[in-house]
Amino acid sequence: MKIAIASAGAPVRYRTAATRARTRTFRRAAVVGAMVVAAALSSTLPAGAVPASGDAFPKANSRTGLPDGWNPGPESYGVGEHKNVEIPMADGVVLRADVRYPTDASGAPAPGPFPIVLTQTAYGKDSEGFLRLLSYDGIGPLLQNALPSVIDVAKQITDAAGYGDYFVKRGYISVVVDIRGTGSSGGQWSILQPQEREDSKRVVNWAAALPDSTGEIGLWGLSYLGMSELLTAGVMEPGSPIKALFPLMPGNHMFQDLLDHDGFLNISFLAAILEVPVTALPQIDPILGLYQQPDKMLSVFVDHLISHFRDSGTWPSVINALLDGDKLYNSPYWESRAIDNVVENIARNDIPTYLIGGQYDLLQDGTPRTFAGLQNAYAGRSHNGPMPADAQSSGRYQMLTGPWFHIQPGSQRTTNDVDMHAIELAWFDRWLKNDHNGIDETKTPLHAIDVNGNVIESATYPVREAPAKRLYLAGGGQLSADKPADAAGSDRLDFTPINAGTVCNASFSRNFAGVYQLLTTLIGVDDPCAQFPAEPNVPPVLVNPVYTTDAFTESTVLAGPIGATLYAVSNKPASAFNVTVQDIAPDGTVTALTDGQLAGNYRALDEDRTWRTPDGSVQGAFHPGSRESMLPVVPGEVTEYNIKVRPAFHVFEPGHRLQITVGTGDFPTHILNPKDYPALLGSTYDLERNNSAASYLTLPLAPASQLRH
Template sequence: MQMTRGAFATLIHATALVAVLFAAAAAPTATADPAPPAAFPKANARTGLPDDWRPGPERYGIGETKNVEIPMTDGVVLRADVRYPTDASGAPAPGPFPIVLTQTSYGKDSAGFMRLVSYEGLGPLLEGALPSVIDVLKQVSDAAGYGDYFVKRGYISVIADIRGTGASGGQWSVLQPQEREDSKRLVKWAAGLPNSTGEIGLWGLSYLGMSELMTAGVLEPGSPIKALFPLMPGNHAFQDLISHDGFLNIAFLSSILAFPITTLPQLDPILGLYREPGKMASVFVDHLLAHLQPDGTWPSIINALLDGDKLYNGPYWESRAIDNVIEGIAANDIPTYLISGQYDLLQDGTPRTFAGLQNAYAGRSHNGPMPADAKSSGRFQMLTGPWFHIQPGVQRNTDIDMHAIQLAWFDRWLKNDRNGIDETPTPLHAIDIDGNVIESATYPVREAPARNLYLEAGGRLSPDRPTAPVGSDRVDFTPVNGGTICNASFSRNFSGVYETLASMFGADDPCARFPAHPNVPPVLVNPQYTSEAFSEPTVLAGPIGATLFAVSNRPASAFSVTVQDIAPDGSAVALTDGQLAGNYRALDEDRTWRAQDGSVQAAFHPGTRESLLPVVPGEVTEYNVKVRPAFHVFQPGHRLQITIASGDLPTHILNPKDYPSLFGGAYDIQRTGSAASFLTVPLAGVSRPER
């Protein structure tokens, strides 16, 4: 696994958040498939692995060559560490060996430090006394690029600092196109390493997973890259991370700015080059200057807050979108195993990438959903579960051996071990909070077709379209509509920091269970709509659309929709949510997914400055809110509920310049025969709500 630029933030925020983490019991959530729950196999450490395959033993020792210098075409020097198998004498073992390559933006020497703290050094000494803490430190070490698991089993591991990070020179900006040019040269260099087969597998989490997909998408056919294993990579950095359809994701930004973005780039040269003061100083200055460049993080944030171009989608962000290299990966026939998470802040993007790869490989447009009758390929797979951003595969009831799955994937494609991992008719795999394993051939899940549930009087969700000539419910604008840092929206978008801290105490993040928008009259009056109780286990699986017809009294509007499971005792468990600023409501039809009846199931709003639409006071207007996907089993007696609010602090803010038009806003949500608001939700046919 690899680390996002938010991963090290766990250490910075720990003291402030421990009290919040233990404010409530651990949070339930679930994944689903239309088969009855009794038929679901249960997850265990071997979930995701071929039946007759076992990881090979640790056969080798480890040797290392530090700070190998790889000059780029413009003279900037990247540096990499190479760890290779050794025999009992400590000499390089006879090969050749394939290569696993990580391109990190967090510093290879930070990864080395975490390795010393967790797997070596203090780790073995403290493992008996503090097992949960050491486990978390190992997970963070893995996320940072620690690859000795593979070296001990016959791989050469290369971890390279990308331009402007770690011990490498140059200046960094998010997913800059120059990284892809550097990657081409880096791949060519790695393929020529002594005692290697010249065949490479790329792996990494979050930013590092994004980098590997970008690399694979721009290489020529027949390149040394033979397999990919990206964890939590998303699909479109702007849409997934920065702007949730007009809502600026400040929870994510707050999780990464202080340490990973600002402090870590200045610490890494010291960790990696302290023996070479001249080089250390040069790299330190390069990294410092990056903060002042127009594309640097801080100038970009200021640009966005001042309504600059970075606040909108456009050429800058499209040139950094995985979505635009998917066809290249499929055309190059590079097998890809994606890891996603239902509590991941990229929970919408990674499944879109899976569907895009399957579509492109089959010759269809990569932008749309997979057809319900589509055949799928085991060369492109996705595993998702109730996991947060930093710790894929880790949760009390669903811990799996992610190392082993990755090893099986690389053994298949880099060692030609026909172990069966690619031989599956259902390449979409999901695990729910209770450990149920659900599989499908397609995304959206063909077994859970979308249906519409309509908003009705009395706060009801009904499968029947309303016929009343009049009827509406009011939402008043208030920016402080969430009002807490302990809710599912903040917890997910805060890069999974809460879960990492909770894991140190052997628990799960309790905040993940709480909906962001409770209805607390008269303090918060957010309309809620609830289905009748389900009579049998009923499955929710995939993307959700909320089509709202609303009248605003102001020239702006804002909507935040949450989905929750209501238990028979009235307690709520947050499932997912979505946001939309009214002027962002235009649809990119090429990227928008519609259900069979034409309803919008997965909206894609362009987010460009040019696509913004005015909100006309007093006019009934259609808003298609993208509610991020969920996988969940509703048990008998439980009900599906949505809450409609107008803000989502402290997770999101809206464009600062729009607040004068938002204050005093009142939105009348229509539920009439001519303007029927509804939820498009993928519910399996196990049962319909009781009438």
């Protein structure tokens, strides 16, 4: 594996060096109070600073991900705008777009032609315009020195909403379109509905014909915007105007990644999006965008209001799921909204794609799966499996992942920020302006940054330099490379509906879409809850089995997806498991790394989508999640459960240990199917750790020396 980092030089995306110096002054004081509050909320786990890394790996900086010698071009143009350009759809519904274009010194449109960067948003282009006045324009520059952290957060949210002036000033036309039923566009919205793809085809062809354009389009956007662009590219015909993609935090399978974590309903995520993005913004945005045209404003407002009450609307869907309706299970409804089902067409159409993921993102498993799927499909392999260890990779499909929350890609928790704007510009310059700047000329298209800024690169995902190995649950709370030899051995686990019992832990922080991190950034500190595992032990009230490795004697890297294969006996016709992974420092400091959940009746495997190692171990479980795939839990019977533990990239320093905790839930981040609680209450599980039923982890763990060459 090549470990590389470019020299410093490009501007930081969110927090400038000067801003960082200012915020550190009061950060030290603020963090003390924040950590005290967090520790009280989080239980009795020891808390402390994130452990410092040694010198084994080079560190990320603002130029990480950029080609050597390449720098962003200067701001050569001004910005003009056409507001609310109407785009009629086939059924008569009108979508509206804002087109921002380069201007010359006089303010007139600059002579083109220019390529296009296109964003399709569900959160309202006029919300982005309002935010732009609070961040990059308007009062933003006036308050940057007085309230640097506040303005930085405003910029982060503006970027997430589709801010494109960075590119316009460097010779691009920026188009932001409100998708059907959102923003200033008419019609009714349903999450990632197939109708959006039909609309997108018309939008793409319309944008390609804009005056002064080259007709070539790059799609980009974060979260829903990134999902939308991948689904759009996935339904296009060969030779379409789309020439490059830059999706940030897009995931792979919305049902699996966001809503239902193998039988655990993601309440934290729903709490993050239901009130404002899904309910309030669709009603506010028509007022922001169409207040000068009251007749159109009223029509769009009513359209959006109707959306909330359709069977496919978000609130009815949530109620349906809570009542054990069809929306609680995977089905053609959800499969029609899955990125996983279009990656082959993206690769077949040879559309270069640069993915951005986050290890503190709630889509931390899905985005790497999409990367592997694109690489596999481009090479003619099935997109469903892991990349083979000996696979040849292409620089046309890349992924950069780091210790970032959902709305803040590139904003480092403990190290220098990464210039995400510059990476995106380099990518689009390469494919839309034919600038052979070197960004695609890499043999290691997977780039990962851990929480301490260590940069790891590989040609494959899973990382071939860190082949998965088994660590067995052993007596005395040990994790051992040796399979148990004893004929008997087990540990008792009691179900509790509370379990985590706090909203201050890594799982809630991540699944709450990084809202905590946004709020704490306002006062110049990082989210103090993000380091706490969601499985505290509070004897005698709550005692979960804990298993720990010996201390590492050299720097050791955890790199990618993790499987937990548990053999357990339940005394009731139901079961539930939550596995957390953490780093234990020599002084006892606990740092949460990742976790995974599984309700017992969801344990069936989709073998076509499940990732196995050469010895047959499950490293990346994929549970169908359909109503038809549910399996009964038979009391008193040894049952195999394969838990998908979301991936992590982390360097364990010498003296540190890897620890897992096995619990029965992750409340209040997740809840189980309400109808299952009567069977779950009073249930206990014997976790087997003997020679006939040896529970184990399958994880990519290797000495750092094995990854540096």
